[in-house]
Amino acid sequence: MTPFPELSIIIVNYNQKKDTIECIQSLINAGAGYNQIIVVDNASTDGSIEAIYERYRDNIQIIHSNINKGYPYALNLGIPKALENGAEWVLMINNDTIVDKDLINQLNIARQTHPEFSIISPIILYYNNPDLIWYLGYRILPGTLIGYGSYRGRKFTYNLPEYKSVDLFHGCAMMVNRDVFNKIGLFDESQLIYGDDADFSIRAKQAGFKGAVATRAKLWHKVSATMGQQNPKTRYLKIRNTVLFYRKYAHGLTKIIMQIFTLFRCLIIMLRDISMGNFKLIKPLWNGLLDGWRGQVLNRY
Secondary structure, eight states: OOOOOOOEEEEEEEEEEHHHHHHHHHHHHTTOGGGEEEEESSSOOOSSHHHHHHGGGGGEEEEEEEEEHHHHHHHHHHHHHHHTTTOEEEEEEETTTOOOOHHHHHHHHHHHHHHEEEEEEEEEEESSSSSSSEEEOEEEOTTTTOOOOOOTTTBBTTSOEEEESBBBOOEEEEEEEEHHHHOOOEEEEEEEEHHHHHHHHHHOOOOEEEEEEEEEEEEEEEEETTTTTSSSSHHHHHHHHHHHHHHOOOOOOHHHHHHHHHHHHHHHHHHHHHHHHHGGGHHHHHHHHHHHHHHHOOOOO
């Protein structure tokens, strides 16, 4: 019997059947019931649906989208189904992850021992460097929208606090109580990928919800398997959507601070690109900055 029957799990797949099946299997090994798993397929062309169905038949739910309108759009197809199924908590998890065998049990312990938390994330580690932290959530620097304290690159240790309160969660893995969806709605579909998680986190925070990372709940992320790390489209979307986030939520002096911050940040990124010979990433960098502050959602690259 699953240790957490009130949980539903959503995995979005796009042409990554191998990773998705590995992710599903790790969840099952962690105690998830087949009927708790929902796979939303984003119009894959690699036979993903057939492969997943052949492996699991009707034991898991598959939602097939005929069009790929991005990660948040796919989540918004899965979340209503999860709530309709009676889920009190919804875990949204990237398909390029492998979860620890105790993950579901630890998430269950977290929500039982800390009912004040309405969003709970596991700690995210590098798949290729299993003891190294990739993401531990961000706190927001007061007076700005600058996130800090992700612990990226630090070695995981059990000396970490069991629960770390954070303001910004990563869409790679976040577990959300149904009350949050009922109050603030679903994810912002205007962004193809990147930034929707920060937008959701801020809206939840503004609505009075609290959240934390449960550091004993672990998963490993095959970083950037979907979009690639050194890719013009990835660079453009990350910069543009980050700036769109600042543009939406920064006002007054905070907006001026964030404009200066993003300008200097882009200059530093450009210098790093030049030093590494990544010249193809420089134009997408500045296009992303300009389009973001102009509020333009264009289909570039």
